[in-house]
Amino acid sequence: MRIRMFLVVAALCTAIVALPRAQAGQRRVSLVVTNATVVTMDAAGRILQNGAVAIDGSDIVAVETAAAIGRQFRGSQTIDAGGQIVLPGLINTHTHAPMVLYRGLADDLALMEWLDKYIFPAEAKTVSPAFVRAGTRLAALEMIQSGTTTYTDMYYFEEEIAKETRAAGMRAVLGQTIIQFPVADARTPQEALSRAESFITAFKGDPLITPAVAPHAMYTLDAATLRAARELSTRHGVPTLIHLAETRDEVKTSQDQHRMSPVAYLDSLGFLGPGVLAAHGVWVSEQEIALLKSRGVGVSHNPESNMKLASGTAPVPGYLRADVALGLGTDGAASNNDLDMFEAMRTASLLHKLQTGDPRVVSAREALEMGTIRGARALGMQTQIGSLEAGKRADLIVVSMRGARQTPLYEPMSHLVYVARGDDVRTTIVHGKVLMRDRKMLTIDEGAVLRDARAWADKVRAAVR
Numbered sequence: 144m145r146i147r148m149f150l151v152v153a154a155l156c157t158a159i160v161a162l163p164r165a166q167a168g169q170r171r172v173s174l175v176v177t178n179a180t181v182v183t184m185d186a187a188g189r190i191l192q193n194g195a196v197a198i199d200g201s202d203i204v205a206v207e208t209a210a211a212i213g214r215q216f217r218g219s220q221t222i223d224a225g226g227q228i229v230l231p232g233l234i235n236t237h238t239h240a241p242m243v244l245y246r247g248l249a250d251d252l253a254l255m256e257w258l259d260k261y262i263f264p265a266e267a268k269t270v271s272p273a274f275v276r277a278g279t280r281l282a283a284l285e286m287i288q289s290g291t292t293t294y295t296d297m298y299y300f301e302e303e304i305a306k307e308t309r310a311a312g313m314r315a316v317l318g319q320t321i322i323q324f325p326v327a328d329a330r331t332p333q334e335a336l337s338r339a340e341s342f343i344t345a346f347k348g349d350p351l352i353t354p355a356v357a358p359h360a361m362y363t364l365d366a367a368t369l370r371a372a373r374e375l376s377t378r379h380g381v382p383t384l385i386h387l388a389e390t391r392d393e394v395k396t397s398q399d400q401h402r403m404s405p406v407a408y409l410d411s412l413g414f415l416g417p418g419v420l421a422a423h424g425v426w427v428s429e430q431e432i433a434l435l436k437s438r439g440v441g442v443s444h445n446p447e448s449n450m451k452l453a454s455g456t457a458p459v460p461g462y463l464r465a466d467v468a469l470g471l472g473t474d475g476a477a478s479n480n481d482l483d484m485f486e487a488m489r490t491a492s493l494l495h496k497l498q499t500g501d502p503r504v505v506s507a508r509e510a511l512e513m514g515t516i517r518g519a520r521a522l523g524m525q526t527q528i529g530s531l532e533a534g535k536r537a538d539l540i541v542v543s544m545r546g547a548r549q550t551p552l553y554e555p556m557s558h559l560v561y562v563a564r565g566d567d568v569r570t571t572i573v574h575g576k577v578l579m580r581d582r583k584m585l586t587i588d589e590g591a592v593l594r595d596a597r598a599w600a601d602k603v604r605a606a607v608r
């Protein structure tokens with residue numbers, strides 16, 4: 144009897160204690176993604192087997208077990224990601240988005256022939272505000288469908304690219320191109336610089352768009368313009384994007400003209416410093432890797448473009464040993480030929496194993512870091528994106544692991560790098576907003592974008608005929 148009384152009292156106490164906690168403690172949030180294997184990419188490398196992410200507005204508010212999130216939060220919207228992996232959205236650190244409209248236009252050519260016979264003539268005759276808008280819509284569609292949530296761009300008419308990117312709901316670092324010769328949106332480098340400044344002023348502080356300055360390369364700009372471009376981005380506190388040490392030809396040009404390597408030349412101009420993101424960095428020495436690290440320069444590795452154009456193999460294991468902020472990029476679709484960051488991660492891992500003869504280099508974890516948190520570091524955005532942690536922006540993707548190709552599943556990171564494809568992405572969320580749910584596009588009219596792109600292809604074909 145006494146025991147029974149005790150049990151009743153104990154049960155009552157539990158009920159009294161549990162009830163207020165379940166109600167008053169349960170916070171209403173905008174979105175809960177639950178029942179997933181959550182690969183956080185945080186500093187501790189947490190992977191939650193039955194995990195969940197609570198999102199409120201643009202931000203992640205908690206990443207815990209599904210049970211813990213269920214106790215603490217109630218989502219206005221809930222996504223049950225059972226049997227799938229949730230991870231930070233992928234970060235493409237180098238591309239030229241509108242060039243998707245030149246995809247497959249010309250392949251298997253030497254770089255200069257490819258540029259002179261096809262890309263430059265096509266660009267001269269087709270690049271316009273309407274062209275970059277159509278190209279950006281197609282690129283955004285492809286990127287959202289393949290799990291990229293942030294991308295880095297260097298092209299022309301970046302203000303048009305920015306508007307389309309914002310409409311699609313993606314995050315991007317967009318660099319207005321500065322180049323010595325006349326191009327579609329500027330006749331002189333001075334005009335390009337003033338365009339870049341207006342672009343920065345128009346988009347600074349935008350929650351999704353980070354405006355940037357993109358001096359094309361050391362071999363397409365004189366010293367005064369390189370310095371002016373760097374000064375412009377420093378003055379506004381925005382990133383500087385540049386191609387660097389991509390090919391042997393670039394090194395030869397630099398040696399012939401300046402008696403220095405491309406890295407040494409830019410350093411002699413005082414160009415290298417925090418906020419600079421260098422694409423490629425293929426032809427660099429061990430000392431130059433240390434110099435890039437000490438200057439706080441981020442690097443974008445683009446394995447597929449480097450392979451397709453036979454540019455060379457970047458010393459990625461060296462960059463990783465030196466802990467350089469090394470991200471991954473696809474480069475433009477004309478030299479890849481797609482924007483699938485899963486392919487970029489897999490290719491990066493396989494390429495460097497083959498190159499070094501050491502299967503231990505560029506592990507699945509390192510490739511995934513390059514596609515997420517290291518990419519965020521390369522962009523100087525590691526406090527905002529790149530991992531699933533409370534307080535960061537809610538940029539995440541849900542990847543299917545239910546198919547024959549993903550079965551069985553022992554190690555999530557292994558599958559994400561060695562098995563997954565862009566098409567396996569089911570749901571893409573940026574800034575807390577669902578852009579694709581279960582493969583259904585919510586911000587882009589897929590049919591219209593594809594029709595428009597095919598119509599532009601007719602004009603591109605005519606331009607290179």
Ligand SMILES: [Zn+2]
Binds near residue numbers: 237239386
């Ligand atoms: Zn490029």
